[in-house]
Amino acid sequence: MRGLFHRPDPRRLLRWLDPRRFLRWLDPRRFTRWYGAGPLHLLTMLGCFALAGYAAAELLPNNAIGIPVWFAGAVIGHDLILMPMYTVADRSAMAVFRHRRPQLPAVPWINYLRVPAALSGMLLLIWFPLIFRLPGRFTATTTLSLDPFLWHWLAVTGALFLLSAMALAVRLRMGRARRKTRDRRRRRGPARPGRRTAS
Amino acid sequence: MKSLLPSDPPPGPFRRPFWRSPIRGPWLTSVFGVLLLASIPVLFATGLLSYAAYNPDLSRVNDETPGKGLLGFYLFSWPTHPVWLYRLNQGVHVTLGLVLVPILLFKLWSVLPKLFEWPPLRSPAHALERLSLFLLVGGAVFEFATGILNIQTWYKFPGSFYPLHFYGAWVFMAGFVVHVALKLPAMIRALRSRSFIGELRTSLARTRPEPPEAGELAPVAPAAPTISRRGVLAFAGAGSALIALLSVGQSVGGPLRWTALLAPHGANPAGPDDFQVNQTAASARIRKSETGDAWRLTLGSDGQDGQPAAALSRADLLGMRLHTARLPIACVEGWSTGNQAWTGVRLSDLARLAGVAHPSSALVTSLERGGAFSEVVLSQGQVLDPDSLLALRVNGSDLTPDHGYPARVILPASPGVHNTKWVASLTFRA
Numbered sequence: 019m020r021g022l023f024h025r026p027d028p029r030r031l032l033r034w035l036d037p038r039r040f041l042r043w044l045d046p047r048r049f050t051r052w053y054g055a056g057p058l059h060l061l062t063m064l065g066c067f068a069l070a071g072y073a074a075a076e077l078l079p080n081n082a083i084g085i086p087v088w089f090a091g092a093v094i095g096h097d098l099i100l101m102p103m104y105t106v107a108d109r110s111a112m113a114v115f116r117h118r119r120p121q122l123p124a125v126p127w128i129n130y131l132r133v134p135a136a137l138s139g140m141l142l143l144i145w146f147p148l149i150f151r152l153p154g155r156f157t158a159t160t161t162l163s164l165d166p167f168l169w170h171w172l173a174v175t176g177a178l179f180l181l182s183a184m185a186l187a188v189r190l191r192m193g194r195a196r197r198k199t200r201d202r203r204r205r206r207g208p209a210r211p212g213r214r215t216a217s
Numbered sequence: 218m219k220s221l222l223p224s225d226p227p228p229g230p231f232r233r234p235f236w237r238s239p240i241r242g243p244w245l246t247s248v249f250g251v252l253l254l255a256s257i258p259v260l261f262a263t264g265l266l267s268y269a270a271y272n273p274d275l276s277r278v279n280d281e282t283p284g285k286g287l288l289g290f291y292l293f294s295w296p297t298h299p300v301w302l303y304r305l306n307q308g309v310h311v312t313l314g315l316v317l318v319p320i321l322l323f324k325l326w327s328v329l330p331k332l333f334e335w336p337p338l339r340s341p342a343h344a345l346e347r348l349s350l351f352l353l354v355g356g357a358v359f360e361f362a363t364g365i366l367n368i369q370t371w372y373k374f375p376g377s378f379y380p381l382h383f384y385g386a387w388v389f390m391a392g393f394v395v396h397v398a399l400k401l402p403a404m405i406r407a408l409r410s411r412s413f414i415g416e417l418r419t420s421l422a423r424t425r426p427e428p429p430e431a432g433e434l435a436p437v438a439p440a441a442p443t444i445s446r447r448g449v450l451a452f453a454g455a456g457s458a459l460i461a462l463l464s465v466g467q468s469v470g471g472p473l474r475w476t477a478l479l480a481p482h483g484a485n486p487a488g489p490d491d492f493q494v495n496q497t498a499a500s501a502r503i504r505k506s507e508t509g510d511a512w513r514l515t516l517g518s519d520g521q522d523g524q525p526a527a528a529l530s531r532a533d534l535l536g537m538r539l540h541t542a543r544l545p546i547a548c549v550e551g552w553s554t555g556n557q558a559w560t561g562v563r564l565s566d567l568a569r570l571a572g573v574a575h576p577s578s579a580l581v582t583s584l585e586r587g588g589a590f591s592e593v594v595l596s597q598g599q600v601l602d603p604d605s606l607l608a609l610r611v612n613g614s615d616l617t618p619d620h621g622y623p624a625r626v627i628l629p630a631s632p633g634v635h636n637t638k639w640v641a642s643l644t645f646r647a
Contacts, residue, residue, distance in 0.1 A: 054343055067349070073387035076384045081375040136456070148481060163484070
């Protein structure tokens with residue numbers, strides 16, 4: 019292409035326009051090397067964007083700025099804000115409690131904190147408009163009160179942590195009982211192997 | 218691209234050792250993937266069925282998305298039986314959508330390293346694929362967010378719910394189908410790489426990372442595991458179960474309604490005998506003077522150039538042959554009521570009175586002004602069904618203002634908003 023305009027030469031032009039030159043692009047190997055995948059991949063992609071484009075042509079006029087912002091915001095909000103936030107919370111919890119005295123038990127205690135916290139957070143993520151009484155006309159249209167939702171969420175959260183604490187207590191007790199019987203059985207036996215601490 | 222960017226990834230998430238989770242890997246991703254693969258089509262199908270239930274092809278009045286074009290290819294006249302059809306459809310659509318939130322979150326967590334691939338664009342194919350992933354992830358979160366906010370009547374999304382959720386679903390499905398087509402072989406391979414039953418038997422102490430060569434998602438420098446794979450599956454399952462437990466009651470109703478502690482319609486309005494209201498008379502700005510003794514139902518037929526065939530008072534209507542039908546009200550938002558005993562005049566009898574023995578459709582208008590569903594066109598099947606009534610009483614008492622006094626339409630198997638309240642006129646078309 020560059021040469022074509024650089025040095026006008028009818029023979030070069032003819033060579034450039036040679037249909038065989040375009041036919042070579044139909045060679046699957048050559049296409050694959052340039053495109054990075056097989057022709058079927060391209061066809062699938064074109065089908066995808068044709069359908070998405072058709073729908074988007076009707077979707078976007080509803081709000082040509084707001085909707086793309088929501089799509090991008092959905093990806094950024096989830097991948098770059100929500101997920102790093104809960105990852106950092108999880109790691110911080112592990113780091114803070116690991117160095118506390120008395121030494122934490124060897125069972126994977128973090129899960130007894132992580133699971134109720136995450137489930138409660140998930141409920142908040144879904145129902146925060148009701149919990150924080152945000153839908154202003156809810157009561158006027160449905161006759162239902164928005165007041166109970168905060169209490170329901172707090173009660174469910176409390177119940178989750180309570181159940182989790184009970185499950186941890188049961189597990190610790192079972193572990194202690196098991197250890198006791200084992201120690202009794204092999205009294206003066208070889209030293210108990212060091213247990214891996216949760217990390 | 219290669220010339221613009223260093224071939225070595227910058228430090229941080231662009232490098233594979235950054236991702237240390239010992240359980241992240243193609244197998245776990247594929248388990249969540251197969252769950253979504255089984256459920257998203259159900260979500261999509263129930264969504265399309267709900268759209269069909271509005272009979273948008275019948276009239277512009279019924280259609281919230283008139284530009285649908287080819288996307289309405291499948292539309293059909295919505296049936297009137299079984300009477301719980303729409304109730305089931307919307308209960309499944311909304312509850313399943315809510316239940317999938319944890320599965321979606323775990324799936325997205327499991328594939329996060331892919332967002333930081335290096336180089337970001339390897340080839341035209343790779344660029345297109347990443348663009349399709351933007352449609353997939355953006356579309357998924359957009360659809361879940363608009364749906365979840367709409368059922369809480371918090372309309373903060375950028376436009377009217379119906380077009381956003383409908384066209385957004387097609388954009389999302391375009392990304393979904395292409396993703397499934399491209400990833401299905403990898404998913405099957407990953408699922409075969411480990412035994413599912415075997416994983417359910419593997420405790421934390423025996424949990425080992427997937428080998429780095431299993432795929433890009435597997436860690437190369439894994440941390441010590443703090444949760445087993447079966448633990449993660451139980452974690453996600455517990456999330457789904459909890460959400461279902463706290464919301465399904467608003468669709469099942471009856472004695473289970475109170476269990477919907479975190480769902481918009483988990484409470485009964487006035488008392489145990491009353492049932493759910495979508496919109497009160499006050500919020501629809503219905504004036505007492507319009508619904509008193511002066512109220513008349515205007516009956517018309519389309520051929521009469523606006524000349525009403527009859528104007529009936531409530532007493533006139535109560536003097537006609539009355540029927541009782543036990544029908545639910547089911548909202549697009551997923552909540553529904555149990556069957557209520559509605560008593561009133563059959564729409565087909567009113568059609569005959571209007572001089573249209575074989576109506577092809579009927580236009581119902583409400584006293585409500587300007588609401589999105591203050592007018593609706595009913596199909597022939599809906600008008601002629603013996604259970605379709607202009608109801609005057611419910612459960613043995615007169616309708617209350619919030620339930621549509623002086624008269625409301627009640628239809629079997631139809632979206633709640635098509636059961637027009639505070640009816641002003643019925644116009645039948647031959």
